[in-house]
Amino acid sequence: MNFKIVVAALATLGLIAAAHSQSAMRISISVAQNSHQGVGIDTFAKEVETRTKGRIKVQSFYSGSLGGERESIEAVQLGTQELTLTSTGPVPNFVPEARILDVPFLFRDKAHARMVLDGPIGQEMLAKFEPKGFKALAWAENGIRHMTNSKRAVNAPEDLKGLKMRTMENPVHIAAYKGFGIVTTPMAFPEVFTALQQGTVDGQENPLSVIMAAKFDQVQKHLSLTGHVYSPAIFLMNKAAFDKLSAEDKTHFLEAARVAAKANRARVDEDDAKGAAELKAKGMQVIEVDKSKFVAALAPVNAEFEKQFGKANLDRIRAVK
Ligand code: EAX
Numbered sequence: 001m002n003f004k005i006v007v008a009a010l011a012t013l014g015l016i017a018a019a020h021s022q023s024a025m026r027i028s029i030s031v032a033q034n035s036h037q038g039v040g041i042d043t044f045a046k047e048v049e050t051r052t053k054g055r056i057k058v059q060s061f062y063s064g065s066l067g068g069e070r071e072s073i074e075a076v077q078l079g080t081q082e083l084t085l086t087s088t089g090p091v092p093n094f095v096p097e098a099r100i101l102d103v104p105f106l107f108r109d110k111a112h113a114r115m116v117l118d119g120p121i122g123q124e125m126l127a128k129f130e131p132k133g134f135k136a137l138a139w140a141e142n143g144i145r146h147m148t149n150s151k152r153a154v155n156a157p158e159d160l161k162g163l164k165m166r167t168m169e170n171p172v173h174i175a176a177y178k179g180f181g182i183v184t185t186p187m188a189f190p191e192v193f194t195a196l197q198q199g200t201v202d203g204q205e206n207p208l209s210v211i212m213a214a215k216f217d218q219v220q221k222h223l224s225l226t227g228h229v230y231s232p233a234i235f236l237m238n239k240a241a242f243d244k245l246s247a248e249d250k251t252h253f254l255e256a257a258r259v260a261a262k263a264n265r266a267r268v269d270e271d272d273a274k275g276a277a278e279l280k281a282k283g284m285q286v287i288e289v290d291k292s293k294f295v296a297a298l299a300p301v302n303a304e305f306e307k308q309f310g311k312a313n314l315d316r317i318r319a320v321k
Contacts, residue, residue, distance in 0.1 A: 016182045024057035025241070027083035030189040035213035036271060037137060040140050040264030041085050044235065047256035050260065052249060058083065065084040068188030070169055077133045079238040085264075087142040088232045089168030089189075097128045100309045102172040105295050105302075106317060107230040108273075110144065116264065116320045117232060122171065126234075135242035137257035140264045142231035143207025143272065148220040153287055155224070157181075157297035166192050172305070173229065178204075179301035180294075196220060207231060208275030211266050217282040219237040222286045225276065226294055 027044065029037040038060075045058035046208040066072055066081060068088035073215040075081035077094065092099040100106075116122055117139035129136035147154060149163055161181035167173050169186045177184050185201050195201050202222065205228070211217070235257040245253065280286045306314060 024059040025082040025157070026059050026061060026066070027085065028061040028064075028072045028081065029085050030064040030069050031062070031210055032213045033060070033062040034143070036143065036207075036209040036264050036267040037085055037168060038213075039267045040233070040235075040260045043259035043263040044083075044085070044256050047259050048252060051252035051256060056249065056252075058105070061264065064190035068190050070188060073236060076236050076238050079133075079240055081238070082241045083235070083237045085140060085233055085235050087168065088234060089170045089173075090235065092171055093169070094134075095128050095132055097141055098125060099172050100317070101125070101232050102170055102229060103302075103305050103309065103314065104173075104229040104298055106314065110141070110230070110268070112264075113232065114139075115229045117219075119320060121317060121320070129236065130239060133239050135237040135239045137235040137237055137242075137254055138235040138261045140235060140257075140261040141268050142208045142233040143268045144227045145205045145207055145229050145231050147203060147205045147224045147226050147228070148211060148216055149203025150196065150199070150219065150221050150224060153222050153224075153285060153316045154226075155287060155289060157294050161285070164202045166195055167199045170267050175304070176229070176298060176301050181186070192216075193219065207268070207271075208279070209271040212271060212275060212278060214271075217279050217284050221283075221285060222287065223276075223279055223284045224289050226289055227291060228294055233264070 027041045030042055031037050041060045045060050048056055067075065069086040070093065072081065072084040073086055073090055073094055079099050088098055088101055091100070107116065109300070124137050126136040126139070149165065151163060152159060154160055157180055162183060164183040164185060164279050165177065166187045167177055167184045169188070174184045174186060187195060192204055193214060195218070196204060196216065204216070237253070242250065242253065276286045
């Protein structure tokens with residue numbers, strides 16, 4: 001046999017073996033693929049693959065198939081999973097400084113929140129993840145949260161008293177919702193549909209994007225457009241996995257996350273534009289509320305938050321225009 005051919009054949013085999021041994025990185029979300037977060041991670045995976053000319057592949061996992069958000073963040077911190085896109089719900093358990101972003105009625109609207117997150121305040125916050133074992137690639141968006149339940153129409157804050165609601169595992173949300181008189185039950189997202197279906201809890205709160213993606217209309221009757229809190233999302237990567245990348249690939253990952261966040265936010269806007277009508281068509285009662293009453297009901301809790309987070313820090317966020 002011609003020696004050169006053997007060498008060429010072995011080299012080819014070697015290349016194939018090398019290509020195969022380079023397993024894909026993993027990224028997860030807790031909601032379904034057909035969602036604002038699905039668009040986010042699918043765009044990210046595609047962008048990484050294109051920008052690295054196929055050298056690096058990212059495989060997407062949806063619907064909490066790798067675990068809920070807290071478990072995914074833990075896995076990314078440990079490095080058993082490279083990446084996740086998560087709401088900031090469980091993030092304060094890892095990076096306490098991020099709590100301030102979950103304060104109810106802090107942001108005027110999505111545009112305000114995006115400006116804060118993409119500006120100096122948000123970028124300073126991303127850096128706080130590094131000492132905890134994460135590379136925070138970019139802010140993305142979960143959306144503005146509204147309340148649903150199966151018990152009664154919630155028109156005013158008084159109607160919330162005694163409602164048993166699932167909350168995220170987030171200390172700021174829990175404190176605030178207790179302030180409304182809600183009986184709070186923190187729970188990981190993958191368990192929520194069944195808990196609502198079985199009546200373990202009466203309600204939950206989430207952006208329209210999540211309510212639609214999770215089909216909560218099948219198990220919840222009343223939707224109140226409370227818009228009580230903005231819910232950021234974040235692309236997190238295991239820090240060691242990021243540090244191992246070449247300088248060029250690091251840029252590719254950061255750029256991919258930025259492009260993905262844009263696609264994710266665009267889908268949130270689409271969902272917000274059509275969500276109320278779509279959920280109504282599916283049988284939900286959609287209630288426009290007087291938001292100022294809900295803001296007023298939280299005044300005592302907000303005074304607490306001002307003490308806890310510092311009025312100057314909250315004002316710095318409020319002042320962004
Ligand atoms: O990130 O847990 C939640 O309610 C989150 O909003 C949801 O998993 C999407």
